[in-house]
Amino acid sequence: MQKFDCKTFQGLILALQDYWARQGCVIIQPLDMEVGAGTFHPMTFLRSIGPEPMSSAYVQPCRRPTDGRYGENPNRLQHYYQFQVMLKPSPDNIQDLYLKSLEELGFDPLVNDIRFVEDNWESPTLGAWGLGWEVWLNGMEITQFTYFQQVGGIECSPVTGEITYGLERLAMYIQGVDSIYDLIWTNGPMGTVTYGDIFLQNEIEQSTYNFEHADVEAMFANFDQYEKASQQLIAENLPLPAYEQVMKASHVFNLLDARHAISVTERQRYILRVRALSKACAESYFKARESLGFPLCKKDN
Amino acid sequence: MNFENLLIEIGTEELPPKSLIKLASNFAQGIESSLKEADIDYSDVIWFATPRRLAVNVKQLASMQKDRLIEKRGPAVTAAFDSEGNATPAALGWARSNNVNIEDVGRLKTDKGEWLFYQGSEKGQSITQLLPGIVEAALISLPIPKPMRWGSNSIQFIRPIHTITMLFGSELVAGNVFGIDSSRMVLGHRFLGDKRFSLAHADEYLTQLKRHFVLADYVERKEYIRKEVNALAASENATADMNEDLLDEVTALVEWPVAMTASFDESFLEVPKEALIYTMKGDQKYFPLIDDNGLLLARFIFISNIETKYPDLIVSGNEKVIRPRLADAQFFYASDKKHTLESRLASLDTILFQKQLGTLLDKSKRISTLSGLIAKTLHQDEVSASRAGLLSKTDLMTNMVMEFPDVQGIMGMYYAKLDGESVEVANALNEQYKPRFSGDSLPLTPISIAVALADKIDTLVGIFGIGQIPKGDKDPFALRRAAIGVLRIIIESKLALDLNDLVDNSIAAFGDKVKTQDLKTNVVDFILARFKALYLEQGIGVDVIQAVLEIRPTYPAEFAARIEAINQFKTNDAAEALAAANKRVANILAKNPISAANKINIDLLTEDAEVRLVEALNTAQTEVEGFTDASDYTNALNVLATLRGPIDSFFDSVMVMVDDPAVRMNRLSILLKLRSLFLTCGDISLLS
Numbered sequence: 001m002q003k004f005d006c007k008t009f010q011g012l013i014l015a016l017q018d019y020w021a022r023q024g025c026v027i028i029q030p031l032d033m034e035v036g037a038g039t040f041h042p043m044t045f046l047r048s049i050g051p052e053p054m055s056s057a058y059v060q061p062c063r064r065p066t067d068g069r070y071g072e073n074p075n076r077l078q079h080y081y082q083f084q085v086m087l088k089p090s091p092d093n094i095q096d097l098y099l100k101s102l103e104e105l106g107f108d109p110l111v112n113d114i115r116f117v118e119d120n121w122e123s124p125t126l127g128a129w130g131l132g133w134e135v136w137l138n139g140m141e142i143t144q145f146t147y148f149q150q151v152g153g154i155e156c157s158p159v160t161g162e163i164t165y166g167l168e169r170l171a172m173y174i175q176g177v178d179s180i181y182d183l184i185w186t187n188g189p190m191g192t193v194t195y196g197d198i199f200l201q202n203e204i205e206q207s208t209y210n211f212e213h214a215d216v217e218a219m220f221a222n223f224d225q226y227e228k229a230s231q232q233l234i235a236e237n238l239p240l241p242a243y244e245q246v247m248k249a250s251h252v253f254n255l256l257d258a259r260h261a262i263s264v265t266e267r268q269r270y271i272l273r274v275r276a277l278s279k280a281c282a283e284s285y286f287k288a289r290e291s292l293g294f295p296l297c298k299k300d301n
Numbered sequence: 302m303n304f305e306n307l308l309i310e311i312g313t314e315e316l317p318p319k320s321l322i323k324l325a326s327n328f329a330q331g332i333e334s335s336l337k338e339a340d341i342d343y344s345d346v347i348w349f350a351t352p353r354r355l356a357v358n359v360k361q362l363a364s365m366q367k368d369r370l371i372e373k374r375g376p377a378v379t380a381a382f383d384s385e386g387n388a389t390p391a392a393l394g395w396a397r398s399n400n401v402n403i404e405d406v407g408r409l410k411t412d413k414g415e416w417l418f419y420q421g422s423e424k425g426q427s428i429t430q431l432l433p434g435i436v437e438a439a440l441i442s443l444p445i446p447k448p449m450r451w452g453s454n455s456i457q458f459i460r461p462i463h464t465i466t467m468l469f470g471s472e473l474v475a476g477n478v479f480g481i482d483s484s485r486m487v488l489g490h491r492f493l494g495d496k497r498f499s500l501a502h503a504d505e506y507l508t509q510l511k512r513h514f515v516l517a518d519y520v521e522r523k524e525y526i527r528k529e530v531n532a533l534a535a536s537e538n539a540t541a542d543m544n545e546d547l548l549d550e551v552t553a554l555v556e557w558p559v560a561m562t563a564s565f566d567e568s569f570l571e572v573p574k575e576a577l578i579y580t581m582k583g584d585q586k587y588f589p590l591i592d593d594n595g596l597l598l599a600r601f602i603f604i605s606n607i608e609t610k611y612p613d614l615i616v617s618g619n620e621k622v623i624r625p626r627l628a629d630a631q632f633f634y635a636s637d638k639k640h641t642l643e644s645r646l647a648s649l650d651t652i653l654f655q656k657q658l659g660t661l662l663d664k665s666k667r668i669s670t671l672s673g674l675i676a677k678t679l680h681q682d683e684v685s686a687s688r689a690g691l692l693s694k695t696d697l698m699t700n701m702v703m704e705f706p707d708v709q710g711i712m713g714m715y716y717a718k719l720d721g722e723s724v725e726v727a728n729a730l731n732e733q734y735k736p737r738f739s740g741d742s743l744p745l746t747p748i749s750i751a752v753a754l755a756d757k758i759d760t761l762v763g764i765f766g767i768g769q770i771p772k773g774d775k776d777p778f779a780l781r782r783a784a785i786g787v788l789r790i791i792i793e794s795k796l797a798l799d800l801n802d803l804v805d806n807s808i809a810a811f812g813d814k815v816k817t818q819d820l821k822t823n824v825v826d827f828i829l830a831r832f833k834a835l836y837l838e839q840g841i842g843v844d845v846i847q848a849v850l851e852i853r854p855t856y857p858a859e860f861a862a863r864i865e866a867i868n869q870f871k872t873n874d875a876a877e878a879l880a881a882a883n884k885r886v887a888n889i890l891a892k893n894p895i896s897a898a899n900k901i902n903i904d905l906l907t908e909d910a911e912v913r914l915v916e917a918l919n920t921a922q923t924e925v926e927g928f929t930d931a932s933d934y935t936n937a938l939n940v941l942a943t944l945r946g947p948i949d950s951f952f953d954s955v956m957v958m959v960d961d962p963a964v965r966m967n968r969l970s971i972l973l974k975l976r977s978l979f980l981t982c983g984d985i986s987l988l989s
Contacts, residue, residue: 089452089453092452110607112614112615113605114491114607115315115606131447138617138621138622147450149449149450159453
C-alpha cells in the first residue's frame with residue numbers, strides 16, 4: 001500500500017520527498033530565483049565544493065525560455081519542475097538507492113526495462129562537468145544521474161552524486177497521458193486539478209514575453225550590471241550574494257538567447273563571462289568555508 | 302608447477318557502450334603482456350564484456366613464474382682483497398647482499414680486468430603473488446579518455462568498481478585491487494536472479510552467469526541479438542535496418558537481451574522515412590523495419606534487458622516514448638511544407654559560411670554560377686544545374702534539418718519535389734554531398750554531378766583563397782575529402798573536365814574575396830596530390846603515380862587513363878629497357894638543355910642507326926598522336942614500346958656528344974623528340 005498517490009503530480013513529489021528524507025537527505029525548499037536547472041541551487045552548486053559532506057533533496061522550478069511553445073506542444077515547457085537529489089560524498093550504493101526510489105513510485109524492475117545509458121554532463125556556464133548516465137525506463141529518459149568531477153572549475157573531493165528526475169515526464173508515464181497539460185495535479189475532496197489548469201495560461205503568456213516582449217536593450221544592460229555587481233561582491237568576500245548575481249546574469253542571458261539577440265560568436269563570449277563569474281564565486285565560497293575551518297566536517301557523523 | 306584456467310573479472314557500474322570492446326580487449330592485452338614479461342606460461346587469453354563487467358580468461362596458465370638466471374658483477378678483484386689477501390669490507394658487503402659466502406664467489410675475467418662475479422637463480426614467484434599487481438597495472442593502463450572519481454576515494458577509473466574476482470582454477474587469488482578485496486562474489490543481472498553470487502571455479506564463469514541472466518560473452522550476445530532481430534523481422538515480412546555500429550552499441554547496453562517488436566501510428570509514415578529512421582536509430586537505438594519494396598513499416602524492433610511475463614508493458618512504454626519524437630518530425634515536416642525552398646534563400650543570408658567568404662546565400666550563388674558553367678561544358682542542361690545550385694543549401698533552414706542535421710540534402714530533395722522542382726533538380730539537392738565518406742556512392746545524373754563538383758570546388762578555392770590550407774591533422778573544412786570527391790566524380794563518370802577551368806571559374810565567382818596569387822596552382826596541385834592516396838589505396842605502385850604526376854595532367858580523366866596505361870605498360874618486356882633509356886635521355890638533356898624549337902635536320906643524319914631511329918620516331922609520332930587524341934594511352938605506349946630496338950641500336954652505335962656542334966645539336970634534337978613523345982603518356986624514366 002503506497003502512502004502517496006503517485007498517480008497525481010503532487011503525490012509523486014510527496015513520495016520522492018518522503019523517500020529521500022528517509023535516506024537522510026535534508027529536504028530543502030526550492031530556490032526563490034529563476035534558474036535553468038536544479039544544479040544552480042546553491043545547495044547543489046556551492047555545496048558540491050570543498051570537503052564538507054551534505055545530502056539534500058528538493059523540487060526546483062526551472063525556466064528555459066527557448067523551450068517555450070506557447071502551450072501548443074504537449075511535451076515542451078519553458079517552466080517545469082525537476083526533483084533534485086545531491087549526495088556528498090556519493091555513497092557506494094547510490095544506484096541502488098535510486099532504483100529503490102523508482103520501486104517506491106510503483107515501478108517494478110522485474111517488469112520494466114530500466115537502464116543506465118551513458119550520458120555525460122557539462123555546464124559551460126557553471127564551469128562544471130561530470131560523468132554518468134541518463135536512466136531509461138522502457139526507453140524513456142526519466143533521470144539524469146551524474147558524478148560531479150568539477151564544479152566552478154574546482155575538482156570535487158569528495159565527489160557529489162547528483163540525481164535529477166524530470167517530474168513531468170515521469171508523471172506523464174505514470175499517468176499514461178500524452179500531454180503535459182492533461183496531467184492530474186491533485187485529485188482530492190475538492191475536486192480534480194490538472195497541470196493545464198495551473199500552468200497553461202502561464203506557458204502562453206510567458207512564451208509571448210520570452211520571444212516577443214522581453215526588452216533586449218534593458219537585458220543587455222542588466223547583464224552588465226549583474227556581472228559588475230557579482231565582481232564587486234566577490235571583492236567584498238561575499239560569495240553567496242555574488243552567486244545570486246551570477247544566476248540573474250545567466251537567466252538574462254537565456255532570455256536574450258530566446259530573443260535571438262546574441263550571434264553565434266557573441267554567444268560563446270557571454271558563456272565565458274558567466275563562467276568566469278561562477279568560478280570566482282566557487283573559489284570565494286571555498287575560501288570562506290576554509291576560513292571557518294570547514295565546520296560540517298567536524299560533526300561526529 | 303600446475304596449470305589452470307584463470308578468470309579475472311571486475312564488476313562495475315554501467316560502462317560507456319561505445320568504448321566497451323576497446324576497454325575489454327585492452328584489458329586482456331594488458332594482462333597478456335604482463336604475463337609475457339613475467340615469463341609465465343599460458344596457452345590463450347580471451348575477454349568477455351557486458352555493461353557491468355570486464356573479464357579476462359587466461360587458458361592453461363602456469364602456477365609459477367619461471368626461475369630466472371641472475372648474473373651480477375661485483376667489485377674489481379684488486380679492490381676486493383687487500384695486500385694480505387683478506388676480503389675488503391666492500392667485497393664482504395656485496396657478497397652478503399647476494400646471500401653467498403665470499404669464498405664461494407666466482408670471478409669474471411675480461412681483457413679489461415677481473416671482477417667478483419655471482420651467478421645464481423631467482424626462484425619464480427607464484428601467480429597468486431603476482432596477479433593482483435598485474436591486474437591493477439592492466440586497469441591503470443586502460444585507454445580512458447575521461448577517468449572519474451567517486452565517493453571519497455582517490456581512485457580513478459572509467460566508472461565506479463564494485464567487485465574484483467580472481468580465480469585460478471577453483472582457488473581464490475587473494476589480493477586487493479583499487480582498494481577492493483578479491484572475492485568469489487560476482488554481480489548477476491541487476492534485477493533478474495541473484496544480485497550477487499559466489500563463483501566456485503574459473504571454468505564456471507560463463508555458465509553460472511547465464512544462470513543469473515547474464516550473457517557475458519560479447520560476441521555470443523551480439524550474434525544472439527542479430528539472430529533474434531532477423532527472426533522477428535522475418536516474421537513481419539521485412540528486413541531490419543541494422544548496421545554494425547548500432548548492433549555493437551545495443552550489445553554493449555544489455556546483459557540479457559530480449560528482442561521485442563513495437564508499432565507507431567501509420568500516419569507518421571507520411572514523413573520522409575529518413576527522418577523517422579534517424580530518430581529511431583539515433584535517439585532510441587531501435588531497429589526500423591523495411592519491406593521488400595524498400596518502404597518503411599510502422600513497426601520496429603528493440604532490445605530490452607529484461608525477460609518478463611508482461612512484455613506488453615515494455616512495448617507500450619517504448620511506443621509511448623517514440624510517439625512524441627515522431628510527432629516532432631511530423632510537425633516539422635508539416636510546417637516546413639508551408640514554405641518553398643526558394644522562399645528560404647533570404648534566410649540563408651543570415652548564416653555565415655565563413656567570415657571572410659560570406660554567407661550561405663553568397664555560397665549558394667557561387668555554386669549556382671559554377672554548376673551552370675560545368676553543365677555547359679558537359680553539354681547538359683545549364684538552367685537546371687544553376688537552379689539546383691541556387692537551392693542547394695536552402696534545406697539547412699528548415700525545421701527538420703535544424704533538428705536532425707543528418708538528414709540534410711535528403712530533406713532538400715523531398716521539399717524540392719513538393720515545390721514542383723524537376724526530378725533532376727530535386728535529386729541534385731541530395732546527391733550534392735556525395736561521396737560523403739570513403740567508398741560512398743557517387744552522384745550519377747549530370748545535374749547532380751555539376752552541383753556536387755561546384756560545392757566542393759567552391760569550398761576548396763574559398764578556403765585556400767583565405768590562406769587556411771590544411772596542415773597535418775588540421776583540415777577543419779575537410780578539404781582532402783572534398784578533393785578526393787572531385788577526382789572520383791570526374792574519373793568514374795569519365796568527364797571531360799579540366800581542373801584549371803573549374804578552379805578559374807570558381808575564383809572568378811569569388812571576386813575580391815580571395816587572394817588570387819598562386820591560388821589556381823595551389824588548389825590544382827592540392828587536388829592532384831590526392832591522386833597519390835587514391836591510387837596507393839588501389840594498390841598502384843608509387844612509381845606509376847609519380848610518372849603521371851610528373852607531367853601534371855589537369856584533366857583527371859586523362860590522369861586516370863594514363864595511370865591505367867602505364868601500370869599495364871610496366872608488364873611489357875620492353876618496359877625496363879625503355880625506362881632506362883628514358884632516364885639516360887633525360888640526363889643528357891638535363892646537362893645539355895636545348896630549345897624545343899630545334900628541329901631535326903635530315904641532311905645531318907650520318908649513321909644508319911640514327912636514320913632508322915628518326916624514321917621510327919616519325920612513324921610512331923603519327924600513331925601515338927592518333928591514340929593520345931583518343932585518350933588511348935595503352936596503345937600509345939604499345940607503339941612507343943616498338944621503339945626499343947631503334948633506341949638501343951642508336952645508343953650502341955651513335956655518339957651524341959660529338960665535336961661538331963651542328964651534328965651534336967641535331968642528335969640532341971632527336972633525343973628531345975624521343976623524350977617529348979614518351980612524355981605525352983608520362984615520365985616513364987621514373988619507373989622502377
